Amino acid sequence: MKALWFDGERLALREIPPPELRPGWARLRVRLAGICRTDLELTRGYMGFRGVLGHEFVGEVIECADTGWVGKRVAGEINAACGTCEACRRGLGRHCPTRSVLGILNMDGCLAEECQLPAANLHEVPDGLSDRMAVFTEPVSAACEILDQVPLTGRERAVVLGDGKLGILCAWVLGTVLSDVTLVGRHPAKLERARWGGLRAVPADPGPEPGADLVVEATGRGSGLHAAMRLCRPRGTLVLKSTVAAPGDINLAPLVIHEITVVGSRCGRFETGLARLRDHRLPVERLIEGQYPLDRGLEAFEHAARPGVLKILIGPT
Amino acid sequence: MKALWFDGERLALREIPPPELRPGWARLRVRLAGICRTDLELTRGYMGFRGVLGHEFVGEVIECADTGWVGKRVAGEINAACGTCEACRRGLGRHCPTRSVLGILNMDGCLAEECQLPAANLHEVPDGLSDRMAVFTEPVSAACEILDQVPLTGRERAVVLGDGKLGILCAWVLGTVLSDVTLVGRHPAKLERARWGGLRAVPADPGPEPGADLVVEATGRGSGLHAAMRLCRPRGTLVLKSTVAAPGDINLAPLVIHEITVVGSRCGRFETGLARLRDHRLPVERLIEGQYPLDRGLEAFEHAARPGVLKILIGPT
Numbered sequence: 001m002k003a004l005w006f007d008g009e010r011l012a013l014r015e016i017p018p019p020e021l022r023p024g025w026a027r028l029r030v031r032l033a034g035i036c037r038t039d040l041e042l043t044r045g046y047m048g049f050r051g052v053l054g055h056e057f058v059g060e061v062i063e064c065a066d067t068g069w070v071g072k073r074v075a076g077e078i079n080a081a082c083g084t085c086e087a088c089r090r091g092l093g094r095h096c097p098t099r100s101v102l103g104i105l106n107m108d109g110c111l112a113e114e115c116q117l118p119a120a121n122l123h124e125v126p127d128g129l130s131d132r133m134a135v136f137t138e139p140v141s142a143a144c145e146i147l148d149q150v151p152l153t154g155r156e157r158a159v160v161l162g163d164g165k166l167g168i169l170c171a172w173v174l175g176t177v178l179s180d181v182t183l184v185g186r187h188p189a190k191l192e193r194a195r196w197g198g199l200r201a202v203p204a205d206p207g208p209e210p211g212a213d214l215v216v217e218a219t220g221r222g223s224g225l226h227a228a229m230r231l232c233r234p235r236g237t238l239v240l241k242s243t244v245a246a247p248g249d250i251n252l253a254p255l256v257i258h259e260i261t262v263v264g265s266r267c268g269r270f271e272t273g274l275a276r277l278r279d280h281r282l283p284v285e286r287l288i289e290g291q292y293p294l295d296r297g298l299e300a301f302e303h304a305a306r307p308g309v310l311k312i313l314i315g316p317t
Numbered sequence: 318m319k320a321l322w323f324d325g326e327r328l329a330l331r332e333i334p335p336p337e338l339r340p341g342w343a344r345l346r347v348r349l350a351g352i353c354r355t356d357l358e359l360t361r362g363y364m365g366f367r368g369v370l371g372h373e374f375v376g377e378v379i380e381c382a383d384t385g386w387v388g389k390r391v392a393g394e395i396n397a398a399c400g401t402c403e404a405c406r407r408g409l410g411r412h413c414p415t416r417s418v419l420g421i422l423n424m425d426g427c428l429a430e431e432c433q434l435p436a437a438n439l440h441e442v443p444d445g446l447s448d449r450m451a452v453f454t455e456p457v458s459a460a461c462e463i464l465d466q467v468p469l470t471g472r473e474r475a476v477v478l479g480d481g482k483l484g485i486l487c488a489w490v491l492g493t494v495l496s497d498v499t500l501v502g503r504h505p506a507k508l509e510r511a512r513w514g515g516l517r518a519v520p521a522d523p524g525p526e527p528g529a530d531l532v533v534e535a536t537g538r539g540s541g542l543h544a545a546m547r548l549c550r551p552r553g554t555l556v557l558k559s560t561v562a563a564p565g566d567i568n569l570a571p572l573v574i575h576e577i578t579v580v581g582s583r584c585g586r587f588e589t590g591l592a593r594l595r596d597h598r599l600p601v602e603r604l605i606e607g608q609y610p611l612d613r614g615l616e617a618f619e620h621a622a623r624p625g626v627l628k629i630l631i632g633p634t
Binding site: 086087090092095145149211222225233234235240241242243244248249250251252253254255256257258259260261262263264265266 | 403404407409412414462466528539542550551552557558559560561565566567568569570571572573574575576577578579580581582583
């Protein structure tokens with residue numbers, strides 16, 4: 001089968017054997033996949049990953065011991081956990097220390113004709129969701145993780161920093177439970193695209209009033225943390241979504257003085273993500289800026305890497 | 318009256334007028350006061366403070382419109398809040414943006430013969446607590462703030478980094494609710510002094526096993542954050558007590574990847590602190606390394622500033 005393979009230095013379209021089915025796993029035909037910022041980072045050496053890239057997809061089950069799955073259209077949780085360690089016993093397989101992660105850690109990804117995942121990771125995509133919506137299940141679930149981690153009453157004022165894909169998705173998801181959400185960005189075109197429902201989308205300068213109850217840092221820049229600390233009220237909550245280093249000496253004293261709670265937030269549960277996509281019709285298709293067949297995958301990566309580009313998909317066009 | 322006065326450059330023993338009683342406030346004779354690390358920082362320019370230093374004390378009320386207070390032995394909350402802003406309405410006067418803070422911000426402190434505070438800030442010291450125990454009310458309350466902020470079941474494994482006064486007090490306070498607490502430090506003599514009840518006190522190298530549910534960073538060094546992130550389990554809680562900058566670029570990605578919650582933690586409620594001191598007989602007197610009369614206050618500061626010294630008190634000897 002064809003696959004977008006990263007050998008540690010170069011990304012290439014290669015012909016490789018299709019995955020051999022492991023016990024308890026399912027083989028999937030990839031219907032549509034997305035390129036994520038993490039994929040771009042991986043091609044720059046992040047995690048030292050080698051293999052097939054990709055972790056955002058909608059697929060169809062073509063082989064599985066549990067034959068009930070065969071033929072189903074699915075999204076799949078990307079962490080394959082051991083199921084027996086302490087984290088797994090707490091229901092936090094996403095934090096299993098020996099987990100492999102689709103297209104990120106010790107497991108080939110979905111930027112290929114086929115991929116495989118544990119059957120336990122699969123979620124059927126509801127009929128009402130198109131592939132072009134359901135392909136956002138993974139990043140929407142990551143945005144929904146905030147709702148899982150931070151108790152909200154509905155009366156909070158929230159600010160999301162960063163008008164990239166994840167920032168916009170976080171703002172939309174928060175908008176499904178809060179009436180006062182502001183997205184802060186640097187790109188007028190992205191801010192325009194982000195406006196949905198009651199969401200305010202504003203430039204960083206002058207930015208919103210300080211004193212927000214909840215600030216989500218999704219700029220992908222270390223410097224976003226300073227802005228986030230400045231905007232958060234005493235005893236407020238600051239959600240960290242960016243996994244980049246903050247440049248220069250960093251003074252975390254404001255966190256202590258104002259007793260701010262910082263919540264590191266990563267992947268989320270797919271049930272939650274799929275339900276939000278379906279019930280709230282999040283306008284995720286607005287984020288799509290291009291779709292390429294797998295054969296033109298390298299071109300797709302080049303497009304995705306251009307500054308300011310939102311979502312690039314790989315699948316039949 | 319005599320007072321230890323910092324003019325922005327030098328600390329000096331000065332003769333100044335006693336405080337004029339404001340409406341709703343109480344005038345106090347200081348019975349015993351403590352020198353805190355923050356006081357040392359203030360003499361190095363922190364907060365740009367000028368005036369009488371000191372915020373840890375036990376005093377006796379000598380004048381108050383509410384005459385019920387007169388003659389009482391008290392400890393006093395150090396934040397004087399406006400009482401009407403949003404933070405105050407939430408019961409968080411400690412975060413009132415226009416607050417003044419005893420000996421730290423726009424208010425003369427307690428390293429003097431007398432000081433004053435709003436009557437609402439006063440807490441009577443229970444009879445069973447000596448001055449030498451009760452003078453620890455402020456730092457013990459700051460340690461107890463962790464219990465106010467982090468829900469604990471009693472089954473958590475906790476690690477406290479830093480064998481300074483605050484680290485030791487945090488470890489003792491956690492030891493009143495958790496059976497598995499480890500204090501990590503660099504000073505054998507302090508670790509020896511810290512051992513109390515079931516508390517393990519160990520050197521930083523090799524330090525405890527990673528995977529702690531709760532890690533308290535109280536090293537007073539920015540680099541402590543790295544060690545704290547390494548020791549905290551996925552979805553665990555990291556309490557920040559140090560208000561110092563982390564040196565060099567700092568990679569907060571582990572917080573995101575492991576979805577760690579960081580809780581900035583500062584002052585605490587005095588009811589809680591006094592109750593812990595009384596009910597658990599925390600062995601705070603072990604931390605006292607010297608006591609000087611106010612007249613020898615400068616000498617007391619020199620002693621407090623020596624590396625490795627724990628608590629220095631100012632009061633009748």
